[in-house]
Each structure stands twice: as structure tokens, then as C-alpha cells.
Amino acid sequence: MSNLNDTVHRVTQRIVANSRDSRRRYLDLMDRERERQPDRNSLSCSNLAHGFAAALEDQQAIKTNRGPNLAIVTAYNDMLSAHQPYGTYPPQMKVWAREVGATAQVAGGTPAMCDGVTQGQDGMELSLFSRDVIALSTTVAMSHAMYDGMFLLGICDKIVPGLFMGAARFGHLPAIFIPSGPMPTGIGNKQKQKVRQLYAEGKATRAELLDSESASYHSPGTCTFYGTANSNQMMMEMMGLHIPGSAFVQPGTPLRQALTRAAVHRLAQIADDPAHSFARCIDEKAIVNAAVGLLATGGSTNHAIHLPAMARAAGIGFDWNDLAELSGVVPLVTRVYPNGSGDVNHFQDAGGMGYVIGTLLSEGLAHRDIVTVGGDDLSIYAQEPWLDGDALEWRDVGESGDPEMLRPASDPFQADGGMRLVEGNLGRACFKTSAVEPERWTVEAPCRVFETQAAVADAFSKGELDCDVVVVVRFQGPRANGMPELHKLTPPLGVLQDRGYRVALVTDGRMSGASGKVPAAIHCTPEALGGGPLARLRDGDVVRLCGKTGELSTTAELDAREPVVVTEDENGMGREFFAMFRANADSAEKGASSMLALAGL
Secondary structure, three states, X not given: OOOOOHHHHHHHHHHHHHOHHHHHHHHHHHHHHHHHOOOHHHOOHHHHHHHHOOOHHHHHHHHOOOOOEEEEEEOOOOXXXXXXXXXXXXHHHHHHHHHOOOEEEEEEEOOOOOHHHHOOOHHHHHHHHHHHHHHHHHHHHHOOOOOOEEEEEOOOOOHHXXXXXXXXXXXXXOEEEEOOXXXXXXXXXXXXXXXXXXXXXXXOOHHHHHHHHHHHOOOOOEOOOOOHHHHHHHHHHHOOOOOOOOOOOOOOOHHHHHHHHHHHHHHHHHOOOHHHOHHHHOOHHHHHHHHHHHHHOOOOOOHHHHHHHHHHHOOOOOOHHHHHHHHOOOOEOEOEOOOOOEOHHHHHHHOHHHHHHHHHHHOOOOOOOOOOOXXXXXXXXXXXXXXXXXXXXXXXXXXXXXXXXXXXXOOOOEOOOOEEEEEEOOEEEEEEHHXXXXXXXXXXXXXXXXXXXXXXHHHHHOOOOOOOEEEEEOOOOHHHHOOOEOHHHHHHHHHHHHOOOOEEEEEOOEOOOOOOOOXXXXXXXXXXXXXXXXXXXXXXXXXXXXXXXXXXXXOOOHHHOOOOOOOOOOOOOOHHHHHHHHHHOOOHHHOOOHHHHHHOO
């Protein structure tokens, strides 16, 4: 067993020290909640009767407290491809619960929006704050005090962080996340990217683009690029909240069904064990493991926002300094699209999360000694599940099945994790270097300043950006308009880069976990709304972004200028209902949450 890396140990200890008071308050609350609601029989007879009135064949078991009653919190809908398979889960899970003397009820549902549908549309301004809504929905589902454990059915971008945050407030109970797996591989990623860029240049028709996209996103299951949804699944494995090896097994397969059945049996087994409660599984070490996994796999930049918010919900303080310091020692061991050519199915076939966790543990880069829902430490997650006839078993992964996809931490693709903190007189921001060629990590050029994605597209179509340029898109922060992803910027900026120009993006908005090869300083804080530095930039100011030195600066004299003030129409598509979230949101680095801010967490 390797000793823990010094930097990983130091960062973990700093997080423990910085979180001491908040973590103690959280654990004290969880202990009080367990004592206050020891089981559903603490409810009045009227309360309890309401709770099992519709349970049909499970009525008697719930009434007589025959075994644990397990909550299903589901983010099912059949518009979101990753969540469509969940429609069949609850009836099956109820049967599997009865097999081990337990019962299961759908406690509630949460919304689940698809960022792929809302990209570039007004609905995207609801996206980030849907995470808080999902957390609130989870707490509503669990507020009935009928349950001895939680199943959390969710996969995609804001859904898993929201479920996690809601579950954390019921952390006296055990919880297992259940994924449904990625859709089969469609057309090659390079082909898809090529058609997008041709369309951005006016060289492909809308029909050709739609045919290409439909050949990529084509069936139930998670999108197969390594974006936020699949990064979520990686983090659940790194924190031990899945049945081991569950993340990337495709829907509708016997192995997928066996893993879900095992999750039901396991939650019933640990329902009465406080040592396996969510609050005890999720500690500072587990949060560090999630961050290490994010860095080692080149995961989504969205988790620079989500992970601090998730940690806060469990009384843990985690910030970009922690992420950046870990990035300095955690090597990049995977190349999954958009950081490589193969998708998550290829990743799974090459060894998947079992290989990643195994190599990180062997080099002392992850905490082995965390409590997981699968066992007493992380070791079992370094294996892969398989079916021996009808029996679910686990086995060693062995060597990488494809050295172009997966490498050992001792011989990585890149010496660091590729998530840099950049800062200077333009604020603090994140720069995902793992998807960018090293010769492009530094760009210094005059800037063009925009307030919308549409304005960037218009300038591109007119040829105004055919030069070395730093494109600044401001007033895209959480308080301005909900911090939408700006994924539609990627194709035109990619075209400019392919034409030979030095191009970079600076924004207080978000970019997708699927964002590609253009250097970008994102999540810039303080945001432009309220007078942040980006509000003082003007066209032509020279901006420098450097991933090597961690610099984000301008030579302009910002203090001598008044900030630009922009007001947007925030009505329509329900955006007016989210005004309270925008008005009270804290910074991106803290998690951009009004819910946590107002709760004093």
C-alpha cells in the first residue's frame, strides 16, 4: 500500500482545519436528526396511515415495521435520454426490496433539464439554479420521515449535485446513487466536431448538422462524451456512493440490472448501520477523492462550481485553491473525448473507473480509508463487476486495455490534472488545460468585448474576429442571468483557431464539460454585474491569459474607468420566477448558490 501523497495529505488537512466548526455543526445536526426520528413508528397513527395507504402489497410490512422502508427519489423523465431508463426502475426495485425483507416507495421526483436541449436558449438561464431546485425537491421528498435509506436516481449535469446536496441534509440515513449508464457509441467524435465547424462556417446545411447530431445522440442513455454528466458518475465512484463499477454500464443489459438489484439489497443491509450513513461516508477525504478523480480524468469544469456547493451541504469548505493545488500533483491518466478521441464506452472497455481508482490508490493519490456504500474502504472500487452466469461478481481490472485511453499514474498523459486557477487584475477564473494543446496555454492579444453569445456569432459571421483576439463575454455570471453554459461559442472559436489565429475566451459564465480545444478562463469572479473587473474592459484592451503562470490580466488601467451597466429582459421561459435565486447567489467559487448562502451554510 502506497503512502498518501504529501500534497494530497496537506490539502486534506487544510480542508479539515478550515471546516472544523461547520463540519461539527453538520454532524451534530445529523446526530440530533437520528435521535429525533429513530424510525417511522415515531409518527402518529394518522401520519403513518397516510404514508402507506397507497403501498398496496407492502402495506402490512410498513405498518408492522417488518423491515427497512427505502425511499426512491427519482429524476425520471423521458425527454432527457440519460434519465429515460429510470421509468422502469421503481417497480423492479420494489420487487428486489421484498427479496430481502424490505420495502421501497417513490418518495418524490425532481426536475431534470437537459442542457443539450437548452444550450443557447433562454431556458439555459434556469439551468444552474435547477440544481438548488433539485436539492429542495429532494428535501421535500424526504421530509415525510417514512424512510430508513435513500436511493437517488439521477445522472446529468445539475441533477446529481442537487440530489447530493438534498441528501446531505438527511445524512443520518444511508444513501446510494443509482445510474442508468451511457447510450451506445454513435458517430465518431471527430466527425461530429467537423460538421459543427462546417455549419459554423456556412459550409454545411442545417439538415446535415441535424443528421450528424442525431447520429451522435441517438438512444436512451447518457451522452457518451466526457462532460458533466459522466464526470458526475466518476465522482460518485470516487466517493463510494455507487455499487462499485456501476458508472458506465449501458442501459438494458443484464449487468446493468444486476447492479441495480445489488444496490437495493445493499441499502436494505446498511439501513440500520449509522457507520454507513451518508454523513459518515461523505467527509473531507471523500470530497478530496472526488476532486482528485476530476483532475485525473480531465473532468468537467462545471464541477469547479458544483463540488464546493456539494461540500458545503455536508459542512465542508472546499475552494479553487484546494483544486489548483491538487491539480499540481494529480496526473492526467485518461484521454476521453473531448480530451481524446474515444468516448466513455471506449473508456469503460479499456478498464474504466476500476483502472483509474486502482492506479490512483497505487500511487497514493486518493484516500483509501473512506467509508463507502460498497464496503469499508475504496479498494473494491478498483475492481470491475461482471456476471458469472447469473451471479454478480467483481474481478481485478489488470492492465489498461488501451494505452491511448488509459495510462498508469506513474506514466501519465500529463504530469498535472489540467485544471488551473488563473488570477490577476481581471479576477479569479478556471482554465481547463487538459483539453488544450500546451503551445496554446498562453494567449496575449487585444480583446473584443460582448454581452451575449449571439453578438459573438454575429461578429464571427461578419469576419470581425479574423485576428488574434481574446473574446470576452461578460454579464453571464450567476447574479446576472443565472450563469448559463456558453457551449455555442466553441465551434466559431475553434474555427478561428484552426485558421491560425491566437484565440482565447474570458467569461464570467460557464462552459460545458464538453467544451473543446480553445483556451478559456471561465467562471471569472467577481462577475461583471455589480462592478467586477470585466465590466471595465473595453474593445482593444490587451488581455493576457497564461495557463503556465496562472495569469489573467490586462494592461488597461481599470480603476480609472466606470463599470458598464447592462440590464437584460429577464422575463419569459419562467426566468422571472428565478429572480430570487439570481439576487441572492454567491460567487462561482463558493458554488453560486442562493439556497446555501441564505441558509448560512
